[in-house]
Amino acid sequence: MRAALPGARTRPSARARRERTAGLAFISPWIFGFLVFTAWPILYSGYLSLTDYDVLTDPSFVGLDNYERMVGDPQVRLALWNTLQYTLLQVPLYVLVALALALLLHQAGRASGFFRTAFFVPKMTPPVAVGVLLLLLFNGEYGLVNEALGAVGIDGPSWTTDPDWIRPGLALVSLWSVGAAVVILLAALQDVPVELYDAARVDGAGWWRRTRTVTIPMISGALFFVTVVNTIAAFQMFTEAYSAYFGAGNSTYSNDAALFYVIYLFREGFAELHMGYASALAWLLFVVIMLVTAVQLLVSRRLVYYEGEQR
Known part of the structure; x- marks a missing residue:
């Protein structure tokens, strides 16, 4: 041979x-x-x-x-600004809450299976129902959120009518579906070698130091995945905001503060039948998401650790 x-x-x-x-x-x-x-x-x-x-x-x-029309369209700028503000509010809040819940479940032992299911089930709620839930929970006069705040002496804002609080309200209601990220992060936490925690305890590291120097670096890949996926989803926010603020009977609410980019795209394409212009809007959104994701990938080279890679 x-x-x-x-x-x-x-x-x-x-x-x-x-x-x-x-x-x-x-x-x-x-x-x-x-x-x-x-x-x-x-x-x-x-x-x-x-x-x-x-x-x-x-x-x-x-x-x-x-594309030239987009440059001079004030509604495009408004929709992009609303979407960017929502993304900057929602993504860090979503990831931090998911991480906190995953850390708690990681200490729950055998009971973690039940709570893992309980946290994930709300993810199956239809987005239209979540939009209705927003109007019920965050109503400024009789909503459960403001009633809870009033019980501790806090005068809650008009979440659904004040333009400054519409986007924070949507960011908070997005936590209803945080269970999917909790399951992902919990799986990553369970994969962290116990020996690393034992070595940190021997060195005298407390809970916070172990979390900062062992847990976060070892699950940084999962955190990065959740961040990227949720950033893309935030830029495409549509159903919850549309059903809450643009559906039938919602003309009394301030719609401009809830005019997200995909809502404006939908209106141009399917309400106004400007399908060519809507396609251009879709390509702009595609480019924006690609640029944001590329920046996240560049940043991840310094912050994300993958097991087995050489540093």
């Missing part, structure tokens, strides 16, 4: 080719679904963003007119 020359390519064996063919056959339904239901709509929306299209007639090519 001849030895292969250094750098020479070796042809895959018949078995390797069969395995590759079988693998492609198994994932072919996903490939078909991705190409037809994801890749093609994305590419076609890119074409529509260069057209004037009202769904009822054929699209007519207008070049970059839709």
